[in-house]
Amino acid sequence: MIEHPAPLTRVELARLVARDIPPNSYVNLGIGQPTAVADHLDPAHGVVLHTENGMLGMGPHAHGDDVDPDLLNAGKTPVTELPGASYFDHAQSFAMMRGGHLDVCVLGAFQVAGDGTLANWHTGAPDAIPAVGGAMDLAVGAKDVFVMMTLFDKTGAPKLVRECTYPVTGLRCVSRVYTDQAVFHLDGDRVLVTETYGTTMSELSARLDVPLTTAP
Amino acid sequence: MVEIAPDTDTAVRGIAAGSTVLIGGFGPAGQPYALIDALRRVGTGDLTVVNNNAGNGSTGLAALLATGQVRKIICSFPRQVDSYVFEELYAEGRIELEVAPQGNLAERIRAAGAGIGAFYTPTGAGTMLAEGKEARVIDGRAHVLEYPIHADVALIRAHTADEAGNLVYRKTGRNFGPIMATAARLTIAEVTRVVPVGTLDPETVVTPGIYVDRVVVTA
Numbered sequence: 157m158i159e160h161p162a163p164l165t166r167v168e169l170a171r172l173v174a175r176d177i178p179p180n181s182y183v184n185l186g187i188g189q190p191t192a193v194a195d196h197l198d199p200a201h202g203v204v205l206h207t208e209n210g211m212l213g214m215g216p217h218a219h220g221d222d223v224d225p226d227l228l229n230a231g232k233t234p235v236t237e238l239p240g241a242s243y244f245d246h247a248q249s250f251a252m253m254r255g256g257h258l259d260v261c262v263l264g265a266f267q268v269a270g271d272g273t274l275a276n277w278h279t280g281a282p283d284a285i286p287a288v289g290g291a292m293d294l295a296v297g298a299k300d301v302f303v304m305m306t307l308f309d310k311t312g313a314p315k316l317v318r319e320c321t322y323p324v325t326g327l328r329c330v331s332r333v334y335t336d337q338a339v340f341h342l343d344g345d346r347v348l349v350t351e352t353y354g355t356t357m358s359e360l361s362a363r364l365d366v367p368l369t370t371a372p
Numbered sequence: 373m374v375e376i377a378p379d380t381d382t383a384v385r386g387i388a389a390g391s392t393v394l395i396g397g398f399g400p401a402g403q404p405y406a407l408i409d410a411l412r413r414v415g416t417g418d419l420t421v422v423n424n425n426a427g428n429g430s431t432g433l434a435a436l437l438a439t440g441q442v443r444k445i446i447c448s449f450p451r452q453v454d455s456y457v458f459e460e461l462y463a464e465g466r467i468e469l470e471v472a473p474q475g476n477l478a479e480r481i482r483a484a485g486a487g488i489g490a491f492y493t494p495t496g497a498g499t500m501l502a503e504g505k506e507a508r509v510i511d512g513r514a515h516v517l518e519y520p521i522h523a524d525v526a527l528i529r530a531h532t533a534d535e536a537g538n539l540v541y542r543k544t545g546r547n548f549g550p551i552m553a554t555a556a557r558l559t560i561a562e563v564t565r566v567v568p569v570g571t572l573d574p575e576t577v578v579t580p581g582i583y584v585d586r587v588v589v590t591a
Contacts, residue, residue, distance in 0.1 A: 208474065209398040209544045225400055226531075226545040232399035232428070232452075243543055245550040245578075246398075246424075247482040250475030254495060278500075285462060286471045287451035288501065293475035296494045327498040327514065 157370045163336045163354035171196040173262055173304055173334050177203055181259035184208065184294055187231045189304055190262035204240075206258055208290040210249045213241030230290065250290070253297035261298035263291065265305045265330075267320045270366040272330040272342045274303065275322035288325075295326030307335035308363075316340065316347070318365045341371065374537030375586045376566055380410035383560050383588040387411065387525050392420040394481065394521075394552040395433060396528035399425060402545035404529040404562045405432045406590035411527070417441045422481070422521055424474065424548065426450035426458035437461060446521065448474035473501060476518050478551060484520035485554025485583075492517055526556035530579065533563040534572045537581030546578065553583040560586045 164172065166189065174196035177183055184206045185191050194216070197203050205214040208230045215236035218224065223234040244252075252258060265276040277291045278284060295301055305315055316333060333340040337355045341348040349357060350371040361368050377383035384407060387393070393411070397403030412435055419442045426447050427434030434457040436442060445467060450458055461467040472480070473495045483491055496502045497514035506517035528549040531542035539561055541549055553559045561584055 207544070209401070210547050211544055224543065226402070226543040228399060228401045228544050232401075237543070243541075243546055245546055246474075246478040246548045247551045250478050254475055254493065283463075285451045285459065285469070287449045288471055288473050289449040290474040292473040292499060292501070293495045296497075297475075323500050324498060 157349055157357070158351045159356065160351065160353045165336075166192070169304055169334060169336060172339070173302060176302070176332070177260055179203065182206055182212065182257065184253070184258055184261040184298065186261065186263040186291070186294065187289075188264050190264060191231070193262055193304075206249075206252065207235070208249055208253070210244050210246060211237070211241060213238045215241075250293050253290070253293045256297060256299055258298040260300045260302060261294045262302045262304060263294060265303045265315065266322045267315050267317050268303050268305075268330050268333050268342075269317055269320050270342070270347045272328040272344060273320055274301070274325045274330050275320040276303075277325045278323045280323045291325050295329045300331045301329050302332045302334060303330050304334045307337040314364050316364055316366055374535070374581055374584050376535065377586050377588040380406045380562070380588050380590065381413065383407060383562070383586050384410040384414060384527075387414070387416050387558075389416055390418045391416070391524040392422065392522070394523045394526040394548070394556055395421055395423045396526070396547065396549045396552050397423065397433070398544065398547040399428055400432070401543070402529050402541070402547045402549055403432050404527045406562050406588070407527040407529075407560055408432050408436050412436045412439055412441065415439070415441065418443050420444045420446065422446045422477070422523065424448050424477070425452060426455055426469075428452060428454045430457060434458070437467065440466065442467060444468035444470065446470040446472060446477070448472055448477050471501065477521075478548065480518055480521045481548065481555045482551045484522045485551060488520060490517050490519045521555065523552075523556040524558065526552040526559040528552050528559065528561050530561050530563050532572065533561060533566045533584070533587045534581075535566060535569045537584035537587060538572055538577040539563070539579035539581075539584060540572060540576055541578055550579050553579045558586075559584050560588070562588050562590045565589060
């Protein structure tokens with residue numbers, strides 16, 4: 157395990173996730189913070205980005221004359237197309253996810269349980285409009301589900317928990333959790349801490365209600 | 373045979389009150405704005421609409437919702453920064469909402485067009501969106517039984533049609549179009565142009581004309 161002196165900024169967290177995406181993999185980046193991971197992928201590594209609305213080989217955001225109303229990402233933002241791109245319909249796009257063809261997806265989360273159960277789609281508040289999009293399909297479908305989030309919410313409550321209190325997105329599906337204070341590898345039984353940032357194992361163990369193991 | 377309609381009002385004629393209407397598009401891309409506007413002008417009511425979203429801004433699907441013609445919407449993601457029309461209707465209890473995971477929504481539409489009775493999927497298993505549905509463990513993994521969405525009408529947007537109703541799409545505007553075309557008894561496509569038979573390369577046709585009933589050229 158590696159201990160780093162300071163917590164990660166959002167940009168540093170995105171860079172860290174990008175570092176751990178294997179070269180030549182097919183990857184879906186969720187809406188919101190995960191989208192920023194794309195800025196840190198080395199083009200030489202040949203990572204191919206999937207967008208749920210029917211495209212592989214998605215390029216950076218489009219600006220000016222490059223904006224095309226028929227070329228959007230999952231957040232409905234205009235994007236560009238890279239050489240080697242392909243288009244397909246929605247059933248195929250989600251078959252691609254569900255069928256286990258995507259190597260990695262990166263998602264945000266409200267909570268992740270120690271067994272990898274994910275809650276990221278609905279607060280469960282009575283007046284909240286439920287909206288799931290592709291979150292449940294990605295959670296069960298990608299070979300590896302990476303979560304990036306802050307380790308604690310605004311009230312200081314941990315988001316890596318023994319059991320999710322928010323409505324769940326998928327059961328035992330998350331393999332890694334990247335946070336501002338530590339990186340966790342989840343194998344279904346154990347929570348391995350591989351790196352800490354501005355905190356220590358003893359502090360983490362005291363603040364999290366999840367048994368932690370130190371990675372060798 | 374496919375009918376090339378002279379205008380959108382002609383293209384949408386005969387849609388009955390109470391119909392289930394599949395509407396293509398993912399946000400603005402692939403959304404058949406002209407056909408939606410025509411359906412709004414005709415005023416057909418008590419509709420169940422299936423779309424990925426619940427309208428953006430105040431045009432297209434959002435404008436149709438605003439008239440009160442839509443009784444129920446089946447979608448995956450109704451809550452967006454500019455989905456204020458839907459949010460107001462929903463808060464007032466004036467529209468019914470069924471939320472489905474996006475891949476299940478797509479596969480239910482595909483299944484309807486492909487004659488599948490129902491299917492087990494891992495997506496949503498163990499979540500509140502699976503409550504009340506049949507569940508089964510297959511190969512050690514939880515699955516949930518999902519049923520097809522059959523529709524009376526599909527309104528879709530493609531890029532080019534030929535006179536046989538074969539369709540090609542453009543970029544991410546394709547999205548739900550090809551599956552929705554297969555799942556309705558009456559499929560109506562708006563396109564930017566209609567070309568003579570024999571013009572489209574048969575290898576590049578995405579939606580074969582067998583699925584398409586009416587085509588109309590719009591801007």
